[in-house]
Amino acid sequence: MSIEGFPVDIGVVYEGERIRKHEMYAEWGGVKQKYKFELVRVRPLEAVEDGKVQVIGPDIKDLPEGAKAQPLGILVEVAGEQLKEEMEGVIERRIHDFCNYIEGFMHLNQRYDIWLRLSKKSFKKGLNSFTWIGKALCRLFKSELPIIEKIQVTFITDLEKVKEMFDEALKIYEARDARVRGLKDEEVDAFYGCTLCQSFAPTHVCVITPQRYSNCGAISWLDARIAAQIDPKGPLFKIEKGDCLDPVLGEWSGVNKTVKEKSLGEVERVCLYSAFTYPHTSCGCFECAAFYIPEVDGLGIVHRGFAGNTVIGLPFTTIADSTAGGRQVPGFHGLSFEYMRSPKFLQADGGWERVVWMPSEAKERVKGFVPDEILDKIATEKDVSNVEELKKWLKEKGHPIVARWKEEEAVEEEKLPEEAAPAAVPAAPGAPVVAVPQAAAVPTAGGYQLVLNLPMPAAAGGPTYKIILKDVKIIAKKMILKKITEEEKKKK
Numbered sequence: 001m002s003i004e005g006f007p008v009d010i011g012v013v014y015e016g017e018r019i020r021k022h023e024m025y026a027e028w029g030g031v032k033q034k035y036k037f038e039l040v041r042v043r044p045l046e047a048v049e050d051g052k053v054q055v056i057g058p059d060i061k062d063l064p065e066g067a068k069a070q071p072l073g074i075l076v077e078v079a080g081e082q083l084k085e086e087m088e089g090v091i092e093r094r095i096h097d098f099c100n101y102i103e104g105f106m107h108l109n110q111r112y113d114i115w116l117r118l119s120k121k122s123f124k125k126g127l128n129s130f131t132w133i134g135k136a137l138c139r140l141f142k143s144e145l146p147i148i149e150k151i152q153v154t155f156i157t158d159l160e161k162v163k164e165m166f167d168e169a170l171k172i173y174e175a176r177d178a179r180v181r182g183l184k185d186e187e188v189d190a191f192y193g194c195t196l197c198q199s200f201a202p203t204h205v206c207v208i209t210p211q212r213y214s215n216c217g218a219i220s221w222l223d224a225r226i227a228a229q230i231d232p233k234g235p236l237f238k239i240e241k242g243d244c245l246d247p248v249l250g251e252w253s254g255v256n257k258t259v260k261e262k263s264l265g266e267v268e269r270v271c272l273y274s275a276f277t278y279p280h281t282s283c284g285c286f287e288c289a290a291f292y293i294p295e296v297d298g299l300g301i302v303h304r305g306f307a308g309n310t311v312i313g314l315p316f317t318t319i320a321d322s323t324a325g326g327r328q329v330p331g332f333h334g335l336s337f338e339y340m341r342s343p344k345f346l347q348a349d350g351g352w353e354r355v356v357w358m359p360s361e362a363k364e365r366v367k368g369f370v371p372d373e374i375l376d377k378i379a380t381e382k383d384v385s386n387v388e389e390l391k392k393w394l395k396e397k398g399h400p401i402v403a404r405w406k407e408e409e410a411v412e413e414e415k416l417p418e419e420a421a422p423a424a425v426p427a428a429p430g431a432p433v434v435a436v437p438q439a440a441a442v443p444t445a446g447g448y449q450l451v452l453n454l455p456m457p458a459a460a461g462g463p464t465y466k467i468i469l470k471d472v473k474i475i476a477k478k479m480i481l482k483k484i485t486e487e488e489k490k491k492k
């Protein structure tokens, strides 16, 4: 696509482009900036001046090179005979991919989590004003969604003005989310899917149901249904439910079939209400991540906006990296705030009874949806700072997870010694010892996929055989981290 005089290229080829710190000219939003948002509003035809782009506050060229975490509000106003307010959410989500079509311009996340960067290269080529970005958005929106007859875009970069609109934007998001609450997965005849994030996570497929909100938190079941109707060739599509294979785990035959097709065979099963058993894949723009804490057999949850370390000593970014990219990683799970408000929230794993730690801000945002008897038993960064303290806290507060420890201990005690520790089979005298120089454990749906590359001795022909063990469960009672000395290295 070309726009007269546009300083850089525009096209799907640039989707997925990452701009690293050293390549960036300037940055807006991100974790370090609270005041940022993007919002689409449907207006009457006469209220929109088609093609108008406004910048309120400093423009790109007014910023010094390397400017970080600038405030930003993106307001897109659209009008059209057939447009309805319920369509705002899905139109808004397209800001993400349309911005990413612009060479050297990166857009991540959504709503109040947006994070944008412009590359030095594109700035040098002349992409030095939001007016250009606005022009590209106007053109892309109108060509991809012909239902939009008129569009105008406003970029707000003045901190005070962004602050003014920020609270209003939050209220609008909340009203959208509340529309679907009360609708049950069992009551609808179809679910919806989204592959918008495949540019960053090629095997990721979001399955959106009334009670399992999208990972990004920006697309509800109603939004997805509307999107599939207005843009049938777009990234959102209908999923026939098929048979319910397990109502507790949330597994449907139609979901499995569609996810397998859309992930090109990579993901074969998805259980919508579990973080452990064939969990929903995680893309990269999920609002929060759940992570397993083996020492207490519970789940922690951390949101993108939390800048500190979690109770396991890792920040959101590291936990997110453990599950992002369209993978199914048992125990690590990308999810949205709205899914935490659902009665189906991780129901197969124990729901809220399994959650032991959250940042105080995240807890505040979902507190009306956590059972009263559990809310005060979930620790935050203000209560504990490591797993040992967490364990103590959970015991003192009588968190329901403690009952699980007792059950597990009882089962352990009941085990016969030979069940608990199977005897090692001694190798036959003279049997060859096979060295395993390369082994990789890749997390998969049912456990781990363990890949062993076994070179055979030259005397036996010398080829390397790859042995793949699928759905391996790895249980380690202890992890020993041992520094290898230079002397030991030489001996090897």
Ligand code: SF4
Residues within 6 Å of the ligand: 093, 194, 195, 196, 197, 198, 205, 206, 214, 215, 216, 217, 218, 219, 283, 285, 286
């Ligand atoms: S997180 Fe899911 S619903 Fe949201 S844009 Fe990505 S694929 Fe679509």
